[in-house]
Amino acid sequence: MSGPPLLEVQNISKAFGGIQALSGVSFNVHxxxxxxxxxxxxxxxxxxxxxxxxxxxxxxGKVNFQGREISNLPPxxxxxxxxxxxxxxxxxxxxxxxxxNLIIPLFSPRARRTGGWRGGGKLxxxxxxxxDILEEIGFERDSQVPYKxxxxxxTGYLKRLELARCLALRPELILCDEVFSGLSMSEIASMLPxxxxxxxxxxxxxxxxxxxxxxxxxxxxxxxxxxxxxLIEGSPEEVMADPKVKEAYLGSEDLSDxx
Amino acid sequence: xxxxxxxxxRLDRGIKVRTSGIYAISGGKEIGYLILPRLVLIAxxxxxxxxxxxxxxxxxxxxxxxxxxxxxxxxxxTHYVGLVSLGGAFFVGVGGYLAALLNTKLGLSPLFSIPLAxxxxxxxxxxxxxxxxxxxxVYFSIVTLMYPLLAMRVIEALNIFGGTEGxxxxxxxxxxxxxxxxxxxxxxxxxxxxxxxxxTDLGLVFRAVKDNDQAVKxxxxxxxxxxxxxxxISASLACLGGAYLVHIYMWAGISTLALDFxxxxxxxxxxxxxxxxxxxxxGALILVPISELLRAFGTLRIVFYALILMAFIVFxxxxxxxxxxxxxxxxxxxxxx
Amino acid sequence: xEILVYGIVNSVTLALMAxxxxxxxxxxxxxxxxxxxxxxxxxxxxxxxxxxxKVPYLAAVILALxxxxxxxxxxYYFILIRIRGMATSEIIASYAIGLAILEGLRWGGFxxxxxxxxxxxxxxxxxxxxxIDYQRIVVVLLGAAxxxxxxxxxxxxxxxxxxxxxxxxxxxxxxxxxxSDRMAILSMFLGSVLxxxxxVALLPLGNIVVEAGYNVLIMAIAVCIVGGLGSWVxxxxxxxxxxxxxxxxxxYLEPHFQMVVAILAIIVTxxxxxxxxxxxxKELEERV
Numbered sequence: 001m002s003g004p005p006l007l008e009v010q011n012i013s014k015a016f017g018g019i020q021a022l023s024g025v026s027f028n029v030h031x032x033x034x035x036x037x038x039x040x041x042x043x044x045x046x047x048x049x050x051x052x053x054x055x056x057x058x059x060x061g062k063v064n065f066q067g068r069e070i071s072n073l074p075p076x077x078x079x080x081x082x083x084x085x086x087x088x089x090x091x092x093x094x095x096x097x098x099x100x101n102l103i104i105p106l107f108s109p110r111a112r113r114t115g116g117w118r119g120g121g122k123l124x125x126x127x128x129x130x131x132d133i134l135e136e137i138g139f140e141r142d143s144q145v146p147y148k149x150x151x152x153x154x155t156g157y158l159k160r161l162e163l164a165r166c167l168a169l170r171p172e173l174i175l176c177d178e179v180f181s182g183l184s185m186s187e188i189a190s191m192l193p194x195x196x197x198x199x200x201x202x203x204x205x206x207x208x209x210x211x212x213x214x215x216x217x218x219x220x221x222x223x224x225x226x227x228x229x230x231l232i233e234g235s236p237e238e239v240m241a242d243p244k245v246k247e248a249y250l251g252s253e254d255l256s257d258x259x
Numbered sequence: 260x261x262x263x264x265x266x267x268x269r270l271d272r273g274i275k276v277r278t279s280g281i282y283a284i285s286g287g288k289e290i291g292y293l294i295l296p297r298l299v300l301i302a303x304x305x306x307x308x309x310x311x312x313x314x315x316x317x318x319x320x321x322x323x324x325x326x327x328x329x330x331x332x333x334x335x336x337t338h339y340v341g342l343v344s345l346g347g348a349f350f351v352g353v354g355g356y357l358a359a360l361l362n363t364k365l366g367l368s369p370l371f372s373i374p375l376a377x378x379x380x381x382x383x384x385x386x387x388x389x390x391x392x393x394x395x396x397v398y399f400s401i402v403t404l405m406y407p408l409l410a411m412r413v414i415e416a417l418n419i420f421g422g423t424e425g426x427x428x429x430x431x432x433x434x435x436x437x438x439x440x441x442x443x444x445x446x447x448x449x450x451x452x453x454x455x456x457x458x459t460d461l462g463l464v465f466r467a468v469k470d471n472d473q474a475v476k477x478x479x480x481x482x483x484x485x486x487x488x489x490x491x492i493s494a495s496l497a498c499l500g501g502a503y504l505v506h507i508y509m510w511a512g513i514s515t516l517a518l519d520f521x522x523x524x525x526x527x528x529x530x531x532x533x534x535x536x537x538x539x540x541x542g543a544l545i546l547v548p549i550s551e552l553l554r555a556f557g558t559l560r561i562v563f564y565a566l567i568l569m570a571f572i573v574f575x576x577x578x579x580x581x582x583x584x585x586x587x588x589x590x591x592x593x594x595x596x
Numbered sequence: 597x598e599i600l601v602y603g604i605v606n607s608v609t610l611a612l613m614a615x616x617x618x619x620x621x622x623x624x625x626x627x628x629x630x631x632x633x634x635x636x637x638x639x640x641x642x643x644x645x646x647x648x649x650k651v652p653y654l655a656a657v658i659l660a661l662x663x664x665x666x667x668x669x670x671x672y673y674f675i676l677i678r679i680r681g682m683a684t685s686e687i688i689a690s691y692a693i694g695l696a697i698l699e700g701l702r703w704g705g706f707x708x709x710x711x712x713x714x715x716x717x718x719x720x721x722x723x724x725x726x727x728i729d730y731q732r733i734v735v736v737l738l739g740a741a742x743x744x745x746x747x748x749x750x751x752x753x754x755x756x757x758x759x760x761x762x763x764x765x766x767x768x769x770x771x772x773x774x775x776s777d778r779m780a781i782l783s784m785f786l787g788s789v790l791x792x793x794x795x796v797a798l799l800p801l802g803n804i805v806v807e808a809g810y811n812v813l814i815m816a817i818a819v820c821i822v823g824g825l826g827s828w829v830x831x832x833x834x835x836x837x838x839x840x841x842x843x844x845x846x847x848y849l850e851p852h853f854q855m856v857v858a859i860l861a862i863i864v865t866x867x868x869x870x871x872x873x874x875x876x877x878k879e880l881e882e883r884v
Contacts (some may be wrong), residue, residue, distance in 0.1 A: 053477065077477035087477070093470040103460050105478035126460055169479055213337065239322045343684045346689075390867040397627065397683040401817065402866050408814065408860040415853035522695070525688065561699040569692040572685050573678050 004067060006031045006204055007083075007173060009054070012061030012071070014051055021047040022228045024061070029173070029221075034199055035237070036205045036215045039225030039247075040248060045208045046088060047184070048225070049175045053085045054078045064089070080110045082172035084184075086162040086179055092150035098139065098161055099146045102130035107169035114170040137164045139195065156187045164193075173204045180211045188214050216240070224248065268594045296587070308439040314485060316548075317435055321507050323547045324442040328500035329524035329532070331538030333450055336493040338534035339457050340470030340486065343396070346387025346403035347497055347524050349387075352410055352516035354380040354498025359426040359511035369432060373502040380498030385491040385576055392486045396584065401563050407516040414513055425512025442503055446540070449496055456492075465489055519561075523550070526568040541580060599843055600610060607839025608739035609798060613812050614819035614831050615742060622826035624780035626680075627687050630671060630694035631791055632813030637697060638664045638792035639804040643711050653714065663791045668788025669781050676784075677777065698809045711804040713796075729844045735797045738833030742793065743832060759783060763826070811855070818858040820841045822865045824872025837861075 014022040022044045029035045037045050050056040054075040063071040070078050093101050095136055105111055106126045135141040137160045145157065150177035153161065159179050164176045180188050188211065195218050198205060209215040216222070216236040224231040224239055226248040232239065239245055311317050329347055336342050358376035367375065391402045414420055421427070432438035456462045467475050468482050468489075475482050484575045501520075505511045523546060524539070531542025546564060553560035571578070613635070620628045640662050645656035671693055678683040720729035750756040761769040762779045769778050794812075802808075818838055823830030838861055845853045865872060 031508060032442045055473070055476075074481075075473075076479050079477055084479075085477050087474065091471040091474055093463075093467045093474070095470060102271040102479065103477060107460050107464050108479040110479045131531045146382060165474065165478060271759040345687070379847045391863075394866060394870060397687060398866055398870055400684055400687055401627075401821070402863055404819075405814075405859050405862050409856065409863065412852070412859065416856055418851065518695075522692075556702055558699040559703045561704065562696045565696040565699070569675065569689050569696070572689045572692070573675055575679070 005029060006033075006066060007206075008062075008064040009048075009052065012048075012051055012058045012063065014047055014056060014058050020228050022051065022058070025219065025225070025228075025230050026061075027223050027230065027233055029206060032199055032202060033203055033204050033221055034195065034219045034223040035204070036219035037206060037208045037225060038210070038212060038215065038222060038239075039231070044227070045225055046120060046177055047228075049085055049177050049206075049208060052078075053083060053175060057222065059232045062256075075143070076108075079169065080108070082110070082131040082169070083175070084166040084169050084171040084173070085175040086150075086159075086166060086177055088177040090155075090162055092158055092165075093159050094149070094151040094215050096150060097147050098153060099127060099130040099134055100155070101161055102133055103127070103152055105165050106130060108169060110169050114242040117179070124199040133164050133167055134161075139164075139192065143245060155182050158183075159183060160194075167198075171203060171252065174198070175206045175208075177208050178210065179207070180209055180214055192218060208249055263514075264595060265274055265593050268592055290495075293545070300540075304447065305440075307443070308436065317439070318348060318507075319548055319551050320439055321503070322551070323543055324439070324446050325500040325507075326503050326523055326527060326547050327446055327543040328449060328542040329497050329520060330527040330543050331536060332420045332493040332496035332500070333444075333497075333524045334528045334533055334536055334539040335453055335457070336489060339462065339469060340465045340489040340493075341472075342392075342486065342490065343389075343400045344403040344493070345400045345525070346406040346521055348407035348516045348518065348520035349403070349410055350380070350384050350494045351501035351504065351520040352407060352513075353384050353387075354501030355505040355511045355515040356420055356426070356501075357383070358497070358502035359505045360420070361428045362429050362506070364427055369419030369430060369506045373499065373506065376502035377495050377499040380501065381491050384494035384498065385487060386477070388494070389487065392483055397411045399545050404521070407518075407521065411513050414516075423511070423513060425510055425514075427510055428493050429509045429511060431506060431509050438507060445499065447501075450536060450540060453492075457536070466482030508565070522561075522568070523547070526571075528578075529568055529571045529577060532580030532584075534581070535578070535580040535584065538578050538580030542578070545579075552593060598726050599725050599840075599847060601723060603836075603840040605732045605736060606843050607788045607836040608736045609794075610815055610819050610839050611832050611835035612735070612739050612742065612790075612794040612797060614816040614823075614835060615828060616745070616787040616794065617816040618820045618823070618826060618828050619746070619790060619829040620787035622818065622828060623759050623783035624776075625683075625766075625826070626676060626780065626784070627670070627683065627690065628668075628699065628784070628787060629687055629691035629813065630668075631787070631816055632809035632811070633694035633697035634664055634668055634788045634791040635795045635812045636804065636809040637667065637699065638795040639713065639808075640701060640711070642796060642799075644712060645805060646713070654715075655767040657681070657796050661789050661796070664792035665785040665789040668791075672784040672873050677780075680780075681884060692767040694809065698806050702806045712802075713800045713804065715800040731800050735801075738793070738797050738820050742790065746828065769856070780857070814855070814862075815858055818862045820874055821862050821871075827872070830872055837873070841844060 007029040009025060009027050011024050011026050012022055013024055013106045024141070025044075025048060037048065039045050047056065051058045054070070054073050054077070058073050061071065062069060065078075065081060065083055068081070070081065070083070092098075093104065097232070103126050106129055129143060131146055134146045139157065139160065145153070152162065159182075163174070163176070163179065180191065183191070192214065195205065197209075199218075207215060207219065219236055221233065222236050222239045223233045224242075224245050231244055231248055232242055234242070288395045307320055308317065311320060329351065332350065333344065333347055335516070336344055352377050357380045358369075358372045361372040361375055362369070387406065391399055394402060415423060432441075457466065464475070464480065464485055468485055472482050489569065502516060504515060525544070527542030527546050529542070530536030530538040530546060544565075550564060553563055616627060616634075617631045620626050620631075641660040641663055642656050645659060646653065647649040651659065672691070675693065676686060676690060679689055715729070715731040716734050717730040720727055722728075722735075750760050758774045759771070759779055759782070762774060762776060766776055769779075774791070791812075799808075819831050819834045820826075822838060823832070823834030838858060841861070842857050843852045846859050
């Protein structure tokens, strides 16, 4: 791995009341990584995403992005630097049509500065740019789908809409909180090339997943969390072979059954 | 063979395309279909002062206008930004007192005191509400409910602004035509202005703050900025209403902070149909005259609109305008199954 | 000494006013903005029983408390149950009910200075140089008894324990066979009785006026918010904080500012620490 890391997470801890959700987690993410984070339910994965993106305040530790400390900045400032996230529980703007959902990120200072997805300086008409992004991410342009109310869209499209909302900011780093959950095999299969394309566009991704098989196909590094702590970190192969991971996930059975 | 083998079929009128708000218009009939309701409203409001001849009811027209402004302000803040303020009277009081002070102390005529009170009052209210903006839902409502009460007690305790007596001798309008027509024009401007605003990109950001403020934050937008702006718009409208009120009654007192100005606009919004902007105006147009009719019964009218408000909320009524809009945009017919 | 005595009396008064509100919110999460109306209505029921039906005082009080409790339960059962969980609707609807009751009473002719209740025990005594009438001592004792009684009820009684269970985790309680609607009705009943009890104890100190309804509501909200919504230990502590703050402003500033203190307490607490001074860490333990 060459060059300084894009995102450095140093020894961060977070407690909710008496529950230690994160204790001393550290890892580095490099530019153009697809960095997977896995772990059993309640192991602190979502808290980790919330801490990095400023949605919860961390008690101790440091988060650096492009060499600049971002720990405990408000969420909108962190997003303004290019660190965006999707939500595990999808919350589109239900009362707006799908393409109008993208007006909001396109209205942000960052999008105005960078010209939105694809960049190129000046941001054009937001409606048009929004529909372009939706097409890019798999909404059929000439169908009714981009114009439907978000409340009427099926899960697969909503997950894509979440990603589209991030892309509209022209981000450096996207933290995806379980974008595959609730999707069928074929829907995931159609999402995977999209993820790889984003990586080729130069976007770094951190992906929290329960669908290990699909994750391991695209990720180049994987972090395993358990009880708010980092269990191990390594390539997908290393992680799969590690006995501690099997232990955490399934007692002591073979992880390959799970995958 | 009515009954089992017949059912009601609803069809959307043909001119809506793809999504609500975009229309494909062909021919005069469809233009008429779109323009007609707006025309009826505008013409109706403009004709009102000409039609009503009884001086008592002419005064009621102005009161309706003021309550319509307050209801608009409440509807915008509640249904487009998601901030439920139960203390509309605070805005009214600030606008009213400010206009009265500008008029009596600085000798400004209503032509200047009203706009200044609108903007200045809006700024003052926004600054006062600013610390509460991070609060969510119920907590924001409770805090805002306290603001008019606090202002009332402070004025009483410090005996400022004329204390319980109020500020007398505020200038009135030159004649009733100026009073009523300027108010109606301002109301129409506010109504159509807000309707346009909520459909611009800025308006979409407001609505997004209501739908899902977390996602707006994650989109790199500082929601406090936009909430502040929305409160300013809403407060200014209510301050405008307050300023008119004071100039019409030629008096500013603690009763401009009274409960009526918080509750009636809410009731008007709920009855007229929240989130439609036209609905609250219609609600005020219905509720205020009824309330005036009941004036002889004293506080019974408060009981009356409290009960109406409760009934509309408890039965989760959608309000008159939402119902009317749906009926207007759909054909209905009975078909054989 | 004067500050101490009147501070305690005032604090217990506030606690009495607030306990009913905090009990209902703590158990069923319902902000009962009709609380002040229930307080006033008890006063008028007692007065009517005493003066028109010539019922003995004690019987009138007990009857009035029962009626108020039933009114509270009916408000929940017929009205608020339909909008359960929609907090803003609950506030507006219950506030509208309270408004209707209070203004209805005003319309019905209950206004002015003519409506008073007799003190339980007339007369006063000298306590370390401070004149204090027996009624105020009764208020303090009753307040202490209510707090103690509530504690015993929620810790050693089956229904009390069920209420506590609901307060901590409604869903879990429902799974264990506790009927959440019945418990909510019960909480409204108890909360209304407590509002009535406060009225019975406090009204002999002054006149029965409709405005008291609004003031009691503000005081109850102030105490509950400063103490952390739904925590009754917090509410009692907050009652003492606000109670003494008010007495101090009366002594050193001006009586007019008493209400300003309460309202400011609400606004400042919500802005600085929305969970209340004593909220959060005690939340799970002491919600009932």
